[in-house]
Amino acid sequence: MEQHALGWVLLASTLFGTAATGSRRDLEAIKEVAMDMVLSSFDDQYQGCSRMMEKELEELNRTEFTNPDYAEGWRGAVTEWRNRWGRAARPQALRQEQAMAVLAYTAERGLYKQFNTAVREGGRSREHYLQSFPFKTLHFLLTKALHTLQEAQGHSCHRVYRGIKGTRFTAQLHQTVRFGQFTSASLQKKVAESFGQDTFFFLDTCYSVPIKNFSFYPGEDEVLIPPYEVFKVTNFTRVRDGNFIHLHSQTALSTYNCEFVKGTGRQQGGCPREMAGDRAQPWAGAAVLPA
Structure with missing residues (x-):
């Protein structure tokens, strides 16, 4: 039961406390955006903490539930979780709270738009993250979900595709x-094309993981690509109806690490090395959802 403790806390918070491959978004005028390293991104990997x-x-999640889109996203994830696995079951590989984070992110609701924007801007400064970044729980759980799946599936690279409507990168x-x-x-490729071809990406990615079993x-x-994966542009083609960009994975690069625990003063002497089994520890001291 302890292994699922925080998962039930998040369930309880959801019930009582208050993208995807591209997305089928509303039609907008096509805009042009130059790709770069997005140095303003909050790219913490939580290594060692x-x-x-x-x-x-637990306390962070309660605070962040004041955002109605966040609360709605978790409610939808809880419903989908119960439909697939029931209250006592757990999916293969991911812990319950990690699986619900993936479900919440991949659902066609308002959460992922707000979250993506916040992540791109959340690393403008350490102070901005600590004081203004509103999705600390979701960012941590998604990051750890990627790490967990990568460990379970083995480190491998994937050829994937991403279609964009409304923006020409x-x-x-x-x-x-x-x-x-x-x-x-x-x-x-055909799935990605269905989301738009104003920009179409061909990606060789080595830090992403397939999330089919956990996606809405x-x-x-x-396949979910993390904010910190660095790509090299191997081809760029501009045609009348859209742009084609080929990207090849190079490395992982994070500016930040363990920023929240540093900010709360709980970390002593910097980030310690990750201990064996750190990513599989139970959530201590959490209450469970009443029967």
Whole structure:
């Protein structure tokens, strides 16, 4: 039961406390955006401080539930969780709270738009993250979900595709870029094309993971790319109806690490090395959902 403790706390908060491969968004005028390293991104990987972060999440989650889109996203994730796995079950590989975070992010609701924008801007400064970033819980759980799945599935690279409607991204050959947010792509080219072709990405990614079993839309064969993955532009083609960008994974690069626990003063002597089993520790001291 202890292994699912925080998962039930998040469930309780959801019930009683208050994208995807591209997305089928409203039609907008096409805009042009130059790709770069998105240095304003909040790109923390929480290396060495997972358990310290976990101790903070119960209170953080209560605070963040004042955002109605966040609360609605978690409610939808809870409903989908129960439909798929029931109250006592857990999906393979991911812990309950991690799986619900993936479900909440991939749902077609307002949460992912706000979250993506916040992540792209959340690293403008450490103070901005600590004082103004409103999705600390979701960012941590999604990051740890990617780490957990990568460990379970083995480190591998994937050829994936991403279609965009309403924005034409531009890039320079041999430039290094990041998306600077959690970014969905598909293993199926036709699926990605259905989301738009104003910009179409061909990506060789080595830090993403397939999330089909945990996505709100498993038929999309979704792969989730982290904000910190760095790509090299290997080809850029501009045609009449859209831009084609080929990206090849280079490395992972984060400006931030363990910023929240540093900010609360709970971390002593900087980030310790990740201890064996750190990512699989139970959520201590959490109450469970009443029967």
